[in-house]
Amino acid sequence: xxxxxxxxxxxxxxxxxxxxxxxxxxxxxxxxxxxxxxxxxxxxxxxxxxxxxxxxxxxxxxxxxxxxxxxxxxxxxxxxxxxxxxxxxxxxxxxxxxxxxxxxxxxxxxxxxxxxxxxxxxxxxxxxxxxxxxxxxxxxxxxxxxxxxxxxxxxxxxxxxxxxxxxxxxxxxxxxxxxxxxxxxxxxxxxxxxxxxxxxxxxxxxxxxxxxxxxxx
Numbered sequence: 001x002x003x004x005x006x007x008x009x010x011x012x013x014x015x016x017x018x019x020x021x022x023x024x025x026x027x028x029x030x031x032x033x034x035x036x037x038x039x040x041x042x043x044x045x046x047x048x049x050x051x052x053x054x055x056x057x058x059x060x061x062x063x064x065x066x067x068x069x070x071x072x073x074x075x076x077x078x079x080x081x082x083x084x085x086x087x088x089x090x091x092x093x094x095x096x097x098x099x100x101x102x103x104x105x106x107x108x109x110x111x112x113x114x115x116x117x118x119x120x121x122x123x124x125x126x127x128x129x130x131x132x133x134x135x136x137x138x139x140x141x142x143x144x145x146x147x148x149x150x151x152x153x154x155x156x157x158x159x160x161x162x163x164x165x166x167x168x169x170x171x172x173x174x175x176x177x178x179x180x181x182x183x184x185x186x187x188x189x190x191x192x193x194x195x196x197x198x199x200x201x202x203x204x205x206x207x208x209x210x211x212x213x214x215x216x217x
Contacts, residue, residue, distance in 0.1 A: 010161045010165065013084070018168055024047055046123070047169070048167065051165060053121065077212075080136045084137070
């Protein structure tokens with residue numbers, strides 16, 4: 001199992017990313033407003049399942065890399081940390097502009113709940129940005145041992161931490177699916193709140209990345 005510190009850090013990072021409006025949130029919102037609350041919940045479930053599938057695939061692939069290439073392990077830890085810092089800085093730099101963008105819900109065709117769940121899975125699994133995120137986000141939080149004993153431990157760490165990422169998106173997706181159009185109106189009115197949320201999320205990501213190497217906490 002990964003350390004409690006790593007699990008808390010990954011959960012905080014996942015919450016910071018999921019709490020700010022993005023493509024996934026708008027996807028759930030479109031289904032809720034365009035069809036029904038049940039459709040919004042189904043789309044949230046599909047995104048979560050897709051994220052878990054991607055987390056498992058990433059974990060198995062990264063575990064093999066961790067076992068066979070020590071130098072890649074070190075490189076990925078630093079690249080992953082730099083990626084977290086970049087994500088944080090990008091959120092802060094775009095906070096003002098993004099907060100002013102009006103969120104418009106796209107029209108969607110009615111589908112069965114099963115079809116919506118499946119669509120959510122496909123959207124998440126085939127998203128190249130999500131694939132890159134898992135590949136670079138997980139390595140900094142992994143503690144690897146020697147090549148003979150580390151494989152099961154590393155695989156378990158990657159699976160648990162990887163699963164935490166889509167699971168931390170569930171609360172915000174459920175709120176969006178439940179509130180529907182009310183959420184759109186609130187987010188469009190509360191531009192200052194959206195800007196503060198982006199700043200807070202960006203600072204959290206940067207702090208987590210720095211703490212990985214400086215051990216401030």
